[in-house]
Amino acid sequence: MELQIPKGTFDLLPYGADEPWKQIFLWQKLEEILRKLCQEYGYQEIRTPIYERTELFTRGVGDTSDIVTKEMFSFEDKGGRSLTLRPEATASTMRSFIENRLANLGGVHKLFYIGPMFRHERPQSGRYRQFHQFGIEAIGARVPEQDAEVIDLLYQLVQRLGLKNLKVRLNSVGDVQSREAFRDAFLSYLTPHLKALSEESRERFEKNPLRILDSKNPQDREIVAKGPSILHYLSSEAKAYFQAVCQALDLISIPYEIDDKIVRGLDYYNHTVFEVTTENLGAQNAIGGGGRYDGLIGQFGGPDLPGVGFAVGLERLIQVMIAQNIAPKETLPPTLYFIPMGQEEKARAHCFSAATLCRHHHISAAVEFQAKKIPAAIQNATRTGASYIAIMGSDELKKGVIQLKHLVDREQREILLDQLIPVLKEMLYA
Ligand code: HAM
16 A cells, blocks of 8 residues: 555554554553552643654753664754654653743642653564653652652552563662763773674763663673672762662562663663563563653753653553453443444434434444445444444334344343333443
């Protein structure tokens, strides 16, 4: 076909999806769970535009990060301004927080978002160019319990979904002083190994050496594993904060593993960083990740407020649920599917008015407008998830009734048309 979906994107469909994770009901159920979870933890929804000024991301995410250097969908608007489809939503949320002066309202601000993000990456299973994130941001508190609350919300999410084989990996990238001390030690360690590093890591050596820590290349990993640990270079203040976060997590019994190689791909992090990974996703093993970003709001010209948050990829969550056989089943409200025999005009009009009456009484109903033969109509009814069919032909018209048949247990009963609503209400919702 000439008009194809762009590479790295996908459709979510009510039926006919080519892969199970593209069934829309799974997304709707997941979103319901996410909203309920946020409500229980006191996080409120924020919706920002899907594009922002490019500068927001170059300054926020970092101009040496992969996202900014390689992956942004940027374009010029008619006024010559550079805009970018958001590759993530932390920067947008901070922009909105500052611009709407939410800080003036005082207290800690706990926000969440669900929506599409865009990164020009090489598409592969679990990696798309338009993907969806659920994320939370807690702004205003720099206490270890706040970090632990954010991690707990993520852990609670994966627990509620029933996901297995998961790991919470935790690290600290300290403050600027800690990172500078580590950077020097790390660069001296790496210098004699430079030739053995992958091309990508050699590039990072110049621009953003800390990112070499989370290289996926096996040889890089071997070299890095024998190198210095950032945890040994934390300033005393950063070290104490990290210990306190660990204690807060222990207090609420969140299992975690300390992994001193986690640095994350966005430049705004300091102190706590974390990821949740699974064995069921192949190379793209991170379901979600986040950390603390004290200083980001100030750097954007806002008040000097701290923040901590995370984001998860919804595609990955759903794919893992399917791989682990724990995806929910579709549940539909009882729906009546009216079938006028042979599309006869009078029968069709009666079906249409009966279905309309049902809908006006909050009973889901549909009418077959196309198929002339009953088997084809029943097939359509089944595809759309109807539970009952209501057939109307000339006999039914004469008698002023419909034949109602349950599609699964095949039970059939005749209902007087002028009794339709009370009988249905009694039958469906009694
Ligand atoms: P991130 O690690 O870049 O963090 O993305 C979070 C999650 O989004 C990843 O773990 C992954 O599940 C999903 N994801 C990222 N890129 C793709 C892709 N191309 N295809 C499918 N899924 C993808 C952030 O975005 C930070 N803003 C998180 C955060 C919030 N930190 C503090 N607050």
